[in-house]
Amino acid sequence: MKGHLFHIQRFSLDDGPGIRTTVFFKGCNQSCIWCHNPESLNLEPEWMRMDSLCTRCGRCMEVCPKGAVRFVDGSYYTDNQKCIGCGKCREQCPQSALRREGYQMEAREVFRILEKDKAYYEKSGGGVTFSGGEPTLQGDFLMELLGLCKSGGIYTAIETNGNTPPELLERISPLLDEVLVDLKHLDKEKHKRFTGADNRRTLEAIKYYIKHNRTEIRIPVIPTFNNTMRELQSMLDFLEEAGAYDVTLLPYHTFGVSKYKNLGRSYRLEGHDKMETGELEELLGTIKLPSGLQVKIHTK
Template sequence: MTGHLFNIQRFSLDDGPGIRTVVFLKGCNQVCLWCHNPESLLPAPQVLRKDSLCTRCGRCEEVCPHGAVFHNDAGFLTDHTKCVRCGHCIDLCPSDALMLVGYDKTVEEVVKLVCKDRDFYQRTGGGVTFSGGEPAVQSEFLLQCLEACREQGIQTAIETNGNYPLELTARLSPLLDYVMVDVKHTDDEKHRRFTGVSNRQSLASAQYYLAHNATDLRVPVIPAFNDTADELQDILRFARESGAKKVTLLPYHTFGISKYTNLSMPYTLGSEPLSVAAVQAMVDTLDTGGLAVEVNER
């Protein structure tokens, strides 16, 4: 079986216990306004323009056989509804400013690469983490990868939004040693406005994982979305009542904005970043109810 990836990162220290290899799968079932990996949203490969290398020569627009490249005051952009990823613009770009984000790998190829760092996993308690996008969008590929990694004695983890039926959650759970699941908001209507989908499946999956797996609940703290004391208190209450022992708060940052420009995608949130100190100050006013609450820069 073949899956669609956009990156494999080795020697990660931020995606679960120990040293890990992170496999980033393409495609997502939410469109969060603050997403810092916009290249992960679509399942298909995309042409990315490195704006710092682009000389504005116009060669890409000239050679595109489908009229997918055009220019305006912002520079040369790609209409992804017309782009068929033929590669003409990439091959003929004189400054190497264009690249294709996304590629296919088989289960066997992924597992072979993951196993290269087996010694580091054993020494540090690490393993492989599947992330995205939302890795469960490619559910059968993910399940086969997890099974194959477990057969090789590799510890497995997932970074997930939990937005899928409990039937799939129940299939994934026995194959996972560690789960990092997002809880973005307890209010369904507000969750829909900022992510495009209901929070019901996400909250149900979070509760299931908490009951069956070593699970870290993660909360991206986003201005105008969930950055008030009352909203964070409601999330901590949900976490505590669901059996969580730890919650990680991730303050909003703008590191990914340049990717939107490079991918010819709009970025609409337009908020100032939140500092760790500001979020920690708010946490200090909350009733954590015995939860371990960590504020992480990532």
């Protein structure tokens, strides 16, 4: 079976324990306004134009047979709805400024890449992480990959927003050695305004994973969304009641901001600086930490 991906990162140290290969699925059922992988949101491939390389020569617009390239406010953009993916714009770009994000691969082809580093996984206590985008959106493809990893003796993890139908949760959970799941907000309406989806399935998924899998909960701490003492306290209290143990706070960062410009999209948190670890430590100091939780701050 073929799946939609946008990247496979070997020797990753960031998406679970040990040395890992991270498979980034394309397509997401949320659109968090701070997302640092905006190229992951749509299932279909799309063009990214590196703004720092582009000299505005206009060749891409001249050669496009579909009129898919537009010039707006001093920059060129590709209308991915009109684009047929012929690649003429990239061939003609003198700056190599155009990158096609997204491709399809068979699960077995992906697995052949994953198993190359099995010795490193074993030595370091690592394995494979399926990330995104939202990997559970391509449930059958994910199931096939998890099955291949399990029969190949490879430790599996998933990074998920938890917005997954309960029947799929029950199918994937036995094939997962570890789950990294986000908790973003307890208020259904606010969650929807900032992520594009309400949190009902996520809250249920968190409880389910905690019961059935080794689970780390990740809370991205985002300005104007959930960075107050009251909001963090309520999430930590919810997690204690749900039986969580491992909680990681992810301070807001701005690594992905330039990608929005490169994709021709606007970034809704423009002007907010990254959150320093000390700032988050200070905020955490104002909270009554539930005794059952181990809460740490992500510092990489």
